[in-house]
Amino acid sequence: MHGPTSRPTLLVVAHGSRDPRHAATVSALRARVRGLRPGLRVEVGHLDFNAPRVPRVLERLSAEGARDVVALPLLLTRAFHAKSDIPAVLREASARLPRLTIRQAEVLGPSRLLTRALERRLAGAGLRPGDRRSTGVVLASAGSSDPEAIAVIADIAWEWRRTAGWCAVRPAFASASLPRTADAVRALRAEGVQQVAVAPYVIAPGFLPDRIAAGAREAGADILAPALGDAPELARLLLHRYDQALATATGAPAALPALTA
Structure with a gap:
């Protein structure tokens, strides 16, 4: 049990997926986040598909005496889930759990x-320096x-x-927007690029990352990287966003994490 003087719990809010990966x-x-900061309590809650769901995790934390939670969206861009879904879930939980302060x-x-x-x-996928x-x-x-x-x-x-010194970097999308991965690979080939690599800007494997990989293979990309995983x-970035959320609440600056790998 964590008392009121403990560091706020970090709640990683994942979308969830039917894919067990x-x-x-x-x-x-x-x-990995826990290993970087052993004294920090790190929990995971899902919006859909997987358990435990975000409201259930917050209920458990409140029942155990937690008073402060930083809810961190496991998202790479600020789109619908970050702007609408997650705030709605957190507002509803805050109304039911008035003793629990929840920051997004x-x-x-x-x-x-x-x-x-x-x-x-x-x-790791074979690109040479x-x-x-x-x-x-x-x-x-x-x-x-x-x-x-x-x-x-x-x-x-x-x-x-x-x-970074690449000869070109082109965006592509697995859904909702164009171009698709295969089209971006072909466009680079048509421009005479010697080697084409596909870097999935996704955190975990699943349906859309599989679509990215299929497009890379279909168009004959030379290198296909795995998800960020x-x-x-x-992991360091999650902790930095956590620190930023706390610094915003107190008015103190949050230091950037070291960039050495």
């Missing part, structure tokens, strides 16, 4: 830590009907090319 990935990421942290992206994690995954100038990257996200989220992916692609950069 999703829950396994979230569990592995939670374990910012979504994970954009962040330099995420592009570092993408680079880690690409290297000296290949950047001859490699075009497809930054493949799940997709969204939210124009803000789509614009953020385009901005990340532009900035990643500028700072429990990359150490992602």
